[in-house]
Amino acid sequence: MEAAVIQTVTRDAGLWRFIPATIAALVTIWFAGFIGPVSEGHAPEYIYQWAPTIGVQLAFRLDGLSLAFALLICGIGAMVLLYAATYFRSDRRLLSLQLTLVVFAISMLGLTTADDIVTLFIFWEGTTITSWLLVGFDHEKETSRAAALQALLVTGFGGLALLAGLLIMGEVANTYRISEMNALGDVFRDSPLYVAIFILVMLGCFTKSAQWPFHFWLPGAMAAPTPVSAYLHSATMVKAGVYLIARLYPSLSGTELWMWTLVPVGAFTMVLTSVWAMRQTDLKLMLAFTTVMGLSMITMLLGTSNEIAVAAAMTFILIHAFYKAALFLSVGMIEKGSGSRDYPNIAGLARAMPLTATVVMLAALSMAGMIPTFGFLGKEVIYESTGHLHFAPVAVTVAAFAANALMFACACMIAFRPFFFRAQMAPKDRPADPGWGLWLGPVILAVLGIAFGVFPGWLEHHIIAPMVLAVAGVEMPVHLALWHGITRPLILSLATFALGALLYLGLDRIRETLFRIEDDVPRTEAWYDAFLRATSISARRASLYLQDGNMTSYLRRTFFALAAVIWVALFRGTMTWPQFSLSPELIDWTIFAIITASLVVILRARSRLTAITALGGVGAGIATIFVVYGAVDVAMTQLFVEILVVIFLAIAMVHLPRYGHVPFVRLNALIAVILGVGVTTTMLMVLGTDLDLSLTEFFEANSAPVALGRNIVNVILVDFRGFDTMGETAVILFAAVAAYAALKAGRGVSK
């Protein structure tokens, strides 16, 4: 017993495990130092010339939007890293988790502060890859791996589209700097490529931020450990998509296409996912669905291209980050403290886990948009903005109203179900609040959610107003306050509470209905599955077709490809017919006739002996060419080799079966002729060019004086290019060894 305790203690990671959290906190403080200058309208830049010849810079720029995200990423990052250090305290994978989280945080920081589209894209893909590692953190489980792969494929696909879109933007704008693009006014909107840019960029944003029809990967990604979900799926990665929408808002927004895409997609995803959130009993999964809802709300608001809606979206980004991170982390606390996060298994925990219950209550208040929380202010601004829309004000208001009411019901669910109204029930015997490392982060976030609700002034002036300025280019168009008087937003808020409360009362019945129809509803995930299946089936078919196991078809394709390459080169080149000094003499005609006749004999041969003799004829003819045209050494070698070839073939002939007639195959003949004609034509073209003889002249001039040899060919082989010749000799040696091995290896099946 005691030994076991000691072992757990030695496995404990020690104080170093707080280092990443500390660093993140320090970076947060460093970034906080920029709040003053940025809120006065400055935007610090850092530029490093990375690849100046192609206009790629490593450029960073800190305006209001970037700074707000940087603060969220580092601040929530510090809390999550602290939480992870406690959550995985005695897990040997803690180090790898923290490392991946830190790399992820750096990618996220780079992404949100980048001012160059190539820089941005590299960090964007960095978040894709690290999130793949993080979602698949429990890589022993197949479901985790599948979820991670799904997240990777969906966001990776979007990433490719985004890259194309960003590069087209770069070409249109003639700059890769985002701040310069955004200062160009209507250049993109007037460009004929606007539709292409919009579709490609939005594919990237929608996949990253899990908008319909790509929303399915986010609930799947809940296979990740709780700290990861809290970080990736509250404040950071999924926000990268809406960040980019906001970042490019000055360049791309305001068109019919923009509004007719973002508003319907956002509204539809928002209502859809908040309905399905009601269905979930796993608290973490429920939060995942409401996260998609939050992102859709932001997408929809940005889609309306209205200044007040932008202000509402920016406010909601902050609100959502605070309450969602707090709730995700709290769900981890519930799970650690009670042994489950599935609410039918847990109930009445308020007395046993008072601190957890308090944190969840506070965060849920903000999620529900209750007075006096930050969430209430956000909801007011959203309703305020929907009243000023030029684009579909009624539809947007109704969608926001429905989603907010559903959000209210979900907030009630997470606040009440695990804690109140029933007798205590939990898988663990003695459920209790977890230690300070787990509760500190959620408590800070939940308290901030209330504090900013009561005192919104500082946040409004120093964070939200610079964000709005960066996105919409205007001063803050609304004022955040708890009390504006009896206004339209307040009435809508009260109606939201009423409808939400009704929905919560009917929760069990709604859930049962959703549970019943779940299998009948068409799911976009099925498209993803079908796409994957089709890909693997077509890949299999293609490889079976290309790799059919027949040597002849491989050779056919090889020769055809070779012929194609030759002919393409011929048609692309400039043709000059060669000038010849020598006219054919009798001996040339003789050689030509011998070789051609030998070839015909080989092709038509019915016996091995005929074929081998004719092959000797070809070799002899070629040797004669070498003799006649001054290549004495080559001719000697050729003759020796021909003799050896004939001898070896004759030896093999004894052991191999009869040669057999080569049957005529029209396709093979066609390919062979195309290839041969190509070779001849190429050769003639080569002869038409001027020959550079400087190397030959060098050898002619230096053979005798430098290398003291009079046979220039020999001098080249053994002296000037001696090392090459040694390598070639080694090849012959290897061939001999390999041939010997092949001959001497054990006998196989007998014929």
Added chain:
Amino acid sequence: MEIMLAVLAGFLVSAGAYLMMSGKTLPYLFGLTMISNAANIIIFCAGRLTFGAPPLIPEGEKYIEGAANALPQALVLTAIVIGFGLLVFALTLAYRSWFVLGTVEMDDMHESEPGTEVIS
């Protein structure tokens, strides 16, 4: 003569490729030999032809003019030897495959890609 050699190279490549595609090991080897012969002729011919003037520097001289181009000869010389090595190795492989598989039909050889027999 250059035109003749160009045409001959085309003949050799055509015949060689055709034999290699025939699917029998021995014709395949013949085709291989022809294609290496064609390559040698192409290299040789690309260095231009000089009738009956080997690149040998006469005794007592330091320099030679008007001799055949020595560089392609050096290249062809090694190419012949390497081609010979390749042929001998391929020949032993053909012999070996006949021994182990009991066939000279190349399309019946599926040892390295098991599972493809069904489709073929």
